[in-house]
Amino acid sequence: MxxxxxxxxxxxxxxxxxxxxxxxxxxxxxxxxxxxxxxxxxxxxxxxxxxxxxxxxxxxxxxxxxxxxxxxxxxxxxxxxxxxxxxxxxxxxxxxxxxxxxxxxxxxxxxxxxxxxxxxNVTALIKSEVPDVDEDDGVKPKLKDLIKKRIFDNQAYIYELETDEIPDDSQNLKFVVTLKPYGDEDQVKGELESFLREKQYENNYVFIVPKKSLLDDSDLIGKIKNICAAENLKTRVDEKIGEIEHRIKEDIEESISYIEDLYGYWIKWVPKDDSYEVSVVKKRVDPDIHEIRKAIKTDETLLKEKLLNEVKGKEGGRKIGTLLDDFKKMRKYPLVSDDNNFYNLLKKLNKEEIIIRGDRGKEYWDSDPKEEIKDSWEVIDIDFVSPPEMEEEEEIEIGQTKLGEEEPPEDLEEKKKTRRVTKSERGNSAQSIATKYEMGINEDALEGIRTVKLDIEFEELTKQELLDFISNLPDCEFVKSEIEVEEIEDQE
Structure with missing residues (x-):
C-alpha cells in the first residue's frame, strides 16, 4: 500500500x-x-x-x-x-x-x-558486438563466403571482391557474380567491357548480375553484421555457445534465402550484323549453378553456322585448337559452354561439310574419330579434299598350292597384303603440297609410291624452264604429259 x-x-x-x-x-x-x-x-x-x-x-x-x-x-x-x-x-x-x-x-x-x-540475452550480446564489425574486414568477406560457397558451390568468382583473382585462360568457362546491377543493359555493357578490355579470352566468362545492389541493401548488411558479431562473440565467451551457434545458423540460412531472392540475370552477348560489335541482353536465371549451366548451354545451330563460316571456302583449313581459341576470345561468336559440345559438333559435320585430319595427316573418311580429338588436328572444307580410292591387290598365302602345282620353295617370303590408296592435295605452292604429303603419308605403312599425277598451273613458263622442269623429274617407267601452250597466230 x-x-x-x-x-x-x-x-x-x-x-x-x-x-x-x-x-x-x-x-x-x-x-x-x-x-x-x-x-x-x-x-x-x-x-x-x-x-x-x-x-x-x-x-x-x-x-x-x-x-x-x-x-x-x-x-x-x-x-x-x-x-x-x-x-x-x-x-x-x-x-x-x-x-x-x-x-x-x-x-x-x-x-x-x-x-x-x-x-x-544472446540477441542483446550479439547486438552489442555489431558496432565493432568492420565492413571491409567483416561484412564483405562474409558476404563473399555465403555467395561463393553456399549459393554457387565454389564455382564462381565475386566480381567486386576478386577482380584480380579471376583467371584469363582458355580452360573451363568462368562464372563471375556481381554484387551490383550496374544499371540498364548499356550501362552493364560499359562496366563489363572495362573489365574485359584487359582480357584475352573475352568470350569465356558468364556474368551473373543481381536485381538490386547487395552492398547498398541495409537489411542484408544488417543480417551479415549480426552473423559476424555472433561469430566474434563466440570466440570470447564460455557460456551460451550452443545458443550463439544456433543464432548463427539461423541468420546464415535467412541471409542465403534473402540473397537468392536478389538474383538475377545472366549476361548474353549478341553480335550485330556479323561484326565485332556486340550488344547485351539480360536473361532471367535462378542463382543455382546447375540451372545457370542449363540456361547458357551452347546453341548448336548457331555454333554450326559460325564454325562453317570459319572453315568453308578456306583451302588450307583451320587448326582445331586455334579455331576453338578464337571462339573463346571473341564475343561475336556463340558461347562455348563446354568444349565437348564443340568437338562433338565437329564429328557430326565430318564427312558432310568438313573433313577432320588427324595425326600424320590421317583423314577420317570412313568413320569419325574414336579417340579424343586433339587441338593439333585440322578441319578442312570437304570441297578441297578428295576421298581416297582403294584397290585391293591379290593376296598370296604361303604354304597353300592348287591341284597340280608344285610346292613353293621353303625360303619363299610371304607377300604382304597391300592396298592402293589415292591421296589428293591442293595448294598454291609446291611447299604447301610437300608439307601436306609429309603429314599425310605414314612412312611406316608405305610399300611404295606407284603413280604421281600433277596438274600444275603456271603464270608463265619459257620453253627452257619447261625442259628443265621435265629433266629434273625422277626416273620412272612411263610418262604421259600434256601442256597448254599459248602461241602467236600467223599473220598474212
Missing part, C-alpha cells in the same frame, strides 16, 4: 489514472535487488532513445518479479503502460517494444512472453 500511496502522491496531478509503469522500481529492490539493478542498467544506458522504452521495460520488470508467472505477454505490457491521453498510440508502443528486444541486454523473449533475467 505504501508503494501505491507514494505513486499517487507523486503523480496525482500528472495523470488521469495510475498504471504499472507509474510505479517506482526502487520500491521493489527488497524483492529482488539484482533484477531491479539489471533493469536500471538497461534503462539508463541502452534504451534512452526508444520512445516509452522505460515505461514498457518497467512493466516487464514487475511481471518478472512474480514467482508463479515471471513473464508478460504483449497485451500485459500495453495494458500496463498505454495512456491515450498522454499522446501514446498502440503502434508507437508496438514499435518501441520491438526495438527494446536486442537493445535491452537483460530483456528476454520466449514464445511471445517478455521477461527480465539476471543473465544477458
Amino acid at each position: 505504501r508503494v501505491l500511496a507514494d505513486t499517487l502522491a507523486r503523480n496525482y496531478n500528472k495523470t488521469d489514472f495510475i498504471l504499472l509503469s507509474d510505479l517506482n522500481e526502487k520500491a521493489f529492490k527488497g524483492v529482488d535487488n539484482e533484477l531491479v539493478n539489471k533493469f536500471e542498467t538497461d534503462s539508463r544506458k541502452r534504451i534512452e532513445n526508444i520512445d516509452y522504452g522505460e515505461e514498457l521495460l518497467k512493466v516487464i520488470l514487475l511481471f518478472s518479479l512474480e514467482k508463479n508467472s515471471p513473464a508478460a505477454t504483449e497485451s500485459d505490457v500495453f495494458l500496463g503502460s498505454f495512456k491515450p491521453t498522454a499522446g501514446m498510440t498502440l503502434d508507437q508502443l508496438s514499435m518501441s517494444l520491438e526495438n527494446l528486444y536486442g537493445n535491452a541486454h537483460y530483456l528476454h523473449k520466449d514464445d511471445g512472453h517478455y521477461s527480465i533475467k539476471k543473465e544477458r
